[in-house]
Amino acid sequence: MFLSTSEHGVDAKNRVSVPAGYREAVRNDPCEGIYVFPHFDGPYLEGGGEHFVQQYRLDIARLPRYDQLRKDLEEAVLGGIRRLDFDSTGRVTLPREFIEHAGIDGRCAFVGCDGHFQIWNAQTQADRLGDIRARLSRRLQDPAEAARLGGGADLQTLMGNSETLSALLKGEKL
Amino acid sequence: MFLSTSEHGVDAKNRVSVPAGYREAVRNDPCEGIYVFPHFDGPYLEGGGEHFVQQYRLDIARLPRYDQLRKDLEEAVLGGIRRLDFDSTGRVTLPREFIEHAGIDGRCAFVGCDGHFQIWNAQTQADRLGDIRARLSRRLQDPAEAARLGGGADLQTLMGNSETLSALLKGEKL
DNA sequence: TTGTTTCCCATAAATACCCATGCTATCCCA
DNA sequence: TGGGATAGCATGGGTATTTATGGGAAACAA
Numbered sequence: 001m002f003l004s005t006s007e008h009g010v011d012a013k014n015r016v017s018v019p020a021g022y023r024e025a026v027r028n029d030p031c032e033g034i035y036v037f038p039h040f041d042g043p044y045l046e047g048g049g050e051h052f053v054q055q056y057r058l059d060i061a062r063l064p065r066y067d068q069l070r071k072d073l074e075e076a077v078l079g080g081i082r083r084l085d086f087d088s089t090g091r092v093t094l095p096r097e098f099i100e101h102a103g104i105d106g107r108c109a110f111v112g113c114d115g116h117f118q119i120w121n122a123q124t125q126a127d128r129l130g131d132i133r134a135r136l137s138r139r140l141q142d143p144a145e146a147a148r149l150g151g152g153a154d155l156q157t158l159m160g161n162s163e164t165l166s167a168l169l170k171g172e173k174l
Numbered sequence: 175m176f177l178s179t180s181e182h183g184v185d186a187k188n189r190v191s192v193p194a195g196y197r198e199a200v201r202n203d204p205c206e207g208i209y210v211f212p213h214f215d216g217p218y219l220e221g222g223g224e225h226f227v228q229q230y231r232l233d234i235a236r237l238p239r240y241d242q243l244r245k246d247l248e249e250a251v252l253g254g255i256r257r258l259d260f261d262s263t264g265r266v267t268l269p270r271e272f273i274e275h276a277g278i279d280g281r282c283a284f285v286g287c288d289g290h291f292q293i294w295n296a297q298t299q300a301d302r303l304g305d306i307r308a309r310l311s312r313r314l315q316d317p318a319e320a321a322r323l324g325g326g327a328d329l330q331t332l333m334g335n336s337e338t339l340s341a342l343l344k345g346e347k348l
Numbered sequence: 349t350t351g352t353t354t355c356c357c358a359t360a361a362a363t364a365c366c367c368a369t370g371c372t373a374t375c376c377c378a
Numbered sequence: 379t380g381g382g383a384t385a386g387c388a389t390g391g392g393t394a395t396t397t398a399t400g401g402g403a404a405a406c407a408a
Binding site (some may be wrong): 349350351352353354355356357358359360361362363364365366367368369370371372373374375376377378 | 379380381382383384385386387388389391392393394395396397399400401403404405407408
């Protein structure tokens with residue numbers, strides 16, 4: 001999966017090398033490339049492999065057909081997604097509107113988030129990181145917030161407490 | 175499937191290039207073209223390939239024979255659909271009434287929504303996108319709304335990502 | 349005719365493809 | 379342990395191909 005952050009240059013043709021580890025993560029996908037869209041939540045792009053798109057399609061398909069949230073997601077997410085194919089050296093070309101949305105000028109940062117990744121203007125991302133760390137530090141001092149993060153139960157405990165997991169372990173289907 | 179948004183010019187003969195990726199998506203259909211109709215939900219057209227039409231036929235066929243909803247859908251959807259064939263360079267000619275319905279003047283935007291796509295007046299679509307993003311961003315800050323969209327990772331996802339968990343769920347011991 | 353549609357060709361811009369270079373971390377052997 | 383060889387990665391730039399789009403000739407309908 002997608003892990004770690006790395007910074008890359010974006011050349012005059014809007015090409016950028018996708019981190020080798022990310023390419024490795026999508027090696028078994030049917031197509032040689034990544035799916036990316038301008039995120040609605042801020043000046044950054046979100047992307048991933050086949051599985052990443054499937055997850056959005058699934059989430060959207062679960063909503064009622066004429067639900068406003070569904071229609072919005074279809075247009076903003078599915079309508080925004082573009083498949084970016086790797087060239088022979090593992091680069092992709094960013095569409096101009098993506099570059100504008102993320103305010104990328106020369107350098108960008110890939111931030112791995114397990115099942116997906118983000119692409120930021122390199123400087124913006126670097127600045128954000130400090131704020132994010134400070135916020136986390138502050139928030140997790142609140143026991144209630146800390147508890148949301150797993151509450152201290154490890155897998156063993158979960159297995160003992162969860163009927164679903166127990167069922168699974170007995171070979172039943174979800 | 176149909177993904178991504180792209181803007182194209184509509185010339186004096188009402189011709190417009192269908193995005194290459196969309197043509198690719200219907201390559202295996204029996205006919206060289208797309209099916210389009212003026213949507214009842216707003217000033218835009220909706221279209222797709224063979225599969226798109228079949229889906230509507232199925233949905234409608236499932237309704238009782240003399241149901242008003244069925245009759246309306248038959249007339250508005252099935253009656254509105256036209257097959258637009260590609261010319262040798264991948265363009266289609268939009269019927270006059272389609273152009274009027276969508277208020278297209280010079281430029282239009284194709285918005286891919288997975289199984290189908292929409293065609294908007296380019297400016298209208300650009301303006302809407304800003305609103306949609308803002309609405310989504312706002313809505314998904316509400317934990318209740320966010321939860322509708324899948325919430326935390328489900329077990330299947332976790333299983334796909336973690337060898338340890340997969341092993342666990344298959345009954346192996348830690 | 350006159351207006352409309354279909355087919356064909358021309359061109360410009362955007363995109364994909366190819367090969368070359370420099371950097372760095374790693375390995376191997378003295 | 380040091381230093382050169384090596385492999386993988388990031389990056390630069392030239393060329394070919396595809397795509398979008400404009401316009402004209404031929405076929406068709408009113």
